[in-house]
């Protein structure tokens with residue numbers, strides 16, 4: 001059971017964040033993130049970089065043109081604090097069209113600098129010292145850092161590898177709740193495991209959150225990237241009684257392959273969105289003036305919707321290609337249902353340490369991945385269980401993946 005640790009004060013404060021993010025060595029030196037280390041390794045060795053998860057092909061030209069047109073038309077000064085009305089209306093319409101949620105664009109939708117700022121402002125607004133923020137584990141690395149910035153305590157519930165991909169452990173989740181759990185920071189489709197949480201799994205979360213009177217913050221940046229026809233993205237806000245205690249976060253980066261634009265948003269009850277806006281206005285105030293109208297266009301244009309469908313079909317194909325290649329090379333693979341990541345276990349290849357394996361992989365096979373340890377707390381149950389696991393991305397061009405798969409066969413024994 002983690003004890004509440006508000007961390008050091010004064011000019012060592014940042015070390016608390018570095019430690020939470022796993023970047024502080026025992027002797028006090030600060031390491032670069034494993035993503036930076038692995039990308040540098042790829043650049044140095046010429047290995048194919050399946051570590052960092054960003055697309056190597058940009059999104060629709062029509063959307064890029066909309067941003068260029070907005071610059072030419074003068075959308076170059078501070079936009080309104082909550083985001084331009086056209087984008088807030090497009091977000092509200094998207095939530096209604098896809099999920100039957102009807103946020104009021106004026107009071108229940110806030111535009112942010114990517115999902116990252118939406119999550120940071122939300123945690124900073126709603127949790128502090130003495131409070132616990134509960135996430136799944138493994139978790140997106142920014143969660144640990146921002147929970148530390150807030151001075152709150154990070155608790156976790158493990159996802160477990162099963163023949164049906166990674167799944168929620170309902171018993172472990174129940175055990176992770178305490179009377180100090182203020183926020184459940186959920187993520188579905190889930191990075192790094194690729195799990196798309198089922199309605200049944202979400203009902204377990206909803207029931208526990210309600211019984212412990214915790215709010216739910218749900219990171220749904222991969223909401224459109226569900227890769228199996230028999231799975232669907234279910235926002236937890238659509239479960240009975242949950243809209244009133246849920247803040248839903250998403251962004252344009254993953255859906256439209258414009259990760260550098262950093263247009264995100266959060267929607268939910270007006271009082272909660274107000275709380276987030278209060279903090280957000282002093283983080284960035286506003287951002288992305290010309291990108292906001294472009295994303296409003298992207299959310300509503302039928303041609304763009306067809307492009308996203310094409311992306312999903314292509315990602316499903318690329319997932320299959322990489323999963324089959326990893327399996328043939330000797331890994332145990334947990335087939336992802338969403339996102340653009342796959343987790344693979346290197347233990348059958350004789351490696352019990354994923355970090356060491358990743359450092360050796362460029363020399364062994366000319367490929368770079370990221371150890372799942374980058375997404376766990378050192379020494380946790382999930383950290384132990386996933387010690388030999390590695391994350392690879394398949395959001396790279398097919399010929400890159402074909403070459404990576406061919407190279408990985410060098411690992412077969």
Ligand SMILES: *Cc1c(COP(=O)(O)O)cnc(C)c1O
Nearest residue numbers: 114115116140191221251253264
């Ligand atoms: C990429 C990612 C984000 C960050 O989204 P931005 O819109 O780029 O800030 C947040 N959560 C998860 C799980 C992600 O993979």
